[in-house]
Amino acid sequence: MVLNPMVSNQLTDLNRQLELNKEKILAKWFEATISSYPEDTARILGKSKNRFDNPVGSATRQSLQDTFDNIMRMSLTENYKEYTNSKLSQTNKEHVDQNRVENSLDPVIRIRAVQNFSASQAVAFVFELKNIVKSVLGELSDKTFDYRVDLVALAAFNRFMKCRENIFLLKATESKRRVHSAFERAGLVTGLTEDELLGSRKS
């Protein structure tokens, strides 16, 4: 789908502004994200840049940067118009965008999914971006940016759910693997095989 020239120009302009102010926006976004931790922790997460001494801080920083790059790459289609009517149905292109965004969000969401956050707290950092961008660029003349952030938030929610499901599946399969499969191979017990159980994850 081809965008109408006016929208297309607006987008290019917005992307240019985002690119120019990328460093500043990312620094604020990172700050806002790690502020969701207790103060003593946030200080340490923001300090060391070594990705092995500070895995959460580094993964968060990298993940936000990759996500931000993907936000700029987003190809908004005619749905942009629908968005003005508050509709969030997706086209194929947006679906591709969202998968890409979901992958770039994975490191930060995967971490937050096992930490002391409720589901909403775990993904709340995404919404911070709206206000951060407004505070840096001023009030935006078009609404596409808010729409993009909403897509990111939906992707974050998807990934969070996948991580949580993963955790519960690990709980279920581990106890079985731990002792049961050895007995099973020895023909001492029968039941659902490990392959069958793990196979359910693929479906």
Added chain:
Amino acid sequence: MSNEIKPDQLLDNIDHTPASGSWMDTPVQIRPGMYCYAAKAESVETLGFPNARPWNPMEDDWKLPENWQEIIHNGIKERLEKFRTFKVFMDICVRCGACADKCHFFLGTGDPKNMPVLRAELLRSVYRNDFTKAAQILKMIPGGEKLSGGRPMNLDVLKEWWYYFFQCTECRRCSVFCPYGIDTAEITIMAREIFNLLGLNIDWIATPVSNCYKTGNHLGIQPHAFKDMLEFFAEDIEEITGVNVEPQFNKKGADILFITPSGDVFADPGTYTCQGYLILFKYLKDKYGLDVTWSTYASEGGNFGFFTSHETMKRLNSKMYAEARRLGVKWILGGECGHMWRVIHQYMDTMNGPADFLEEPVNPITGTKFENAKSTKMVHITEFTADLIKHGKLELDKSRNANRIMTYHDSCNTSRGMGLLEEPRYVLRNVCDNFFEMPENTIREQTFCCGSGSGLNAGENMELRMAGGLPRANAVKYVHEKFGVNTLGTICAIDRAALSTLMEYWVPEVKVYGIHELVGNALILPGEKERETDLRLEPLPGMEDEDE
């Protein structure tokens, strides 16, 4: 209207930092996924520990004895008198913070109470209140209690202790960075001893301990099942190699008694490492006449008593020497395990020794004296195998492991606890062609814990384990992405189980292998047929097509 704050301004002004206040005033919130279930009453009873009853950490009432505060006070007092280290560690910390960001649980959970300094402070604050002169004097002036950094023991404090001392794997990484050499693991050990005075153990520790005491191993497997399992492995090996490895049990007069964690016999993927041992022993018997026996009595190398109390550790450990004496072997060989080796290396000799009825260990095939095991009389199998390889005594076909692109995880206990750093790497390099180290601040003495040690490898605390293992997984992910690493080698039974799950969450492309599984794959047994699969019954490199 102009005074009205716009929504954006309001949002800009929101301070996301939680209200600051002393950590002491923040009561603990026990969160599902972060704690292990309470010990079953019958398991607590087996070893005669007090206050055996059903209880639930999520309920308000922990069903404590009426004088529980007095029991804790006396418990601390007794240990301060008995353990000089504990007394010193209570007094000398200057809170420099060097340890703060070195703990895998802090790094993974982001919870400040998992900073080793603060975790220790949970106990230290009560110590100060109850046992230091300064606190007793300061208490007399209004507000003085806070100045001393002390606080009285109450139910909130006890719950906080319980929650956080079961979020420490006693890995001792923090102690590497402490300028005073404070060993936070010892503080955790003391706290857990005190919990046992009140019947507050977790089930993942108490039930294995009870099983071990009753039937000889953590899983409670009886001798005939233990034997059946090893014989079943022998059948599998025969199918792969065409050779019957014939394990020997309880053989009097054997040269060497072999003891390994029961996880190697009953839990995947440790079972493949176990098959590696069986292949090695068969090879040594056929080539050099070395006589190695397994024991169905000393059928557990691991020792969860270590996570309960010193006395319990001693009781469970005693069967190693007892069985060696009964069978009349020359010395003991131990399998791949972590905490088992900390117990053997640092406690066994003084606890249940001297083992003067055994010989100082010498490798009869190479003549090498294992000087470090001179007193304990127990040798780690990677030292033994490394020595055999060094002297050219093993015929190895590395190509059978050609599809394994390896990295190596140092277990906390073997690396920091006994300095076993080079031998496993030496063995690895001789059985595999592709080996890449993880970054130096994550290996050897600085190794990151698997996040599931010291009895925390339960299922119900999965979030804690995944968070605690994050720094380790993060380094594995790096070598996976940079060098294409697909296999994580390790010499610890808990690691083999815990890291497999950890990898599935963080780096699912990486599988976990024991070192002797790789030895078993590479070792060419006299008279073996052409192998088509590895010990996991997966096609060997180059044999993939024939499998189809």
